[in-house]
Amino acid sequence: MIEFSRFSYAYPTSTAPVLRDIEVAIPEGQVCGLVGAGGAGKSTLGYAAAGLIPHALGGDFTGRVTTAGRVVADTPLAEVVTEVGLVLQNPFNQISGAKYSVRAELAFGLENLGVARTEMVDRIDGMLERLQIAHLAERSPYELSGGQQQLVALAAVLVMKPRVLVLDEPTSQLDPAGSRLVFAALEELRGTGITVLLIEQKLEQLAEYADRVLVLAEGSVRLDGEPERVLADPRLPEWGVGTTRFTDAARRAAELGRWPAGRDLPVTLPTAVAGFTEALGETR
Ligand SMILES: Nc1ncnc2c1ncn2[C@@H]1O[C@H](COP(=O)(O)OP(=O)(O)OP(=O)(O)O)[C@@H](O)[C@H]1O
Ligand SMILES: [Mg+2]
Structure with missing residues (x-):
């Protein structure tokens, strides 16, 4: 579950609020899509759900954000990340920098969670297989293509089995085959109770995969509802969203x-x- 309650936010350097009075409740198990023009505040909303706001980014914050049952501002980031997985828009920024191989990168978070060795190996091998990146296991995460890094970033988050998943344009650097892998992996998670906030420009896939879609424009939610209805709304171009x-x-x-x-x-x-x-x- 992710709940924004009268949530407004400005970065330390912002001259005006980036998010205004967000009132959205995403129940457990729901896949909620998020679309909007560049600069609308989509990534910022994702950071707030995942605790980077306020813990890592600071800024002016009013209202309340609750994720996986915890009031984010009152919960240490180290605890938030045990329940909430965030895949950043730029996968390069996701690489820990501490590990020399994709396999070690996937083990990094699990080691911190204290997952037993055999289970760790099972989860990592399973995820490498599912996202068809087993051949990259011993490579350095830095020498991969953007698309490959994107799959590795997703794998590193999914092996942690988060209750809440925030995906910030997880297929932006992938070709159609790579994108299908991502959506298939997400489809497999359906029914496990995982709650997903999915920022995605690929509207056809979003309509197919999401249970609900939000349209964000200039920091406010303008539309919220069934994907087929929201994504066919004639006002979308006004808000910089394609059709x-x-x-x-x-x-x-x-x-x-x-x-x-x-x-x-x-x-x-x-x-x-x-x-x-x-x-x-x-x-x-
Ligand atoms: N770390 C930051 N510090 C200050 N301002 C920021 C920061 N990150 C984003 N912003 C500003 O906040 C606003 C919303 O940005 P955000 O990245 O959330 O938009 P977005 O909808 O994700 O855009 P895009 O489609 O380009 O990814 C923009 O005006 C942006 O310049
Ligand atoms: Mg963004």
């Missing part, structure tokens, strides 16, 4: 009077196919 090609095609069809009246615009392929099939009167 999927399916929404664009259907909107064009609607302008030409060729989209079924009263049907929501689609975000994903299946809903687009259903809508166009209906529009064609199922002539076949």
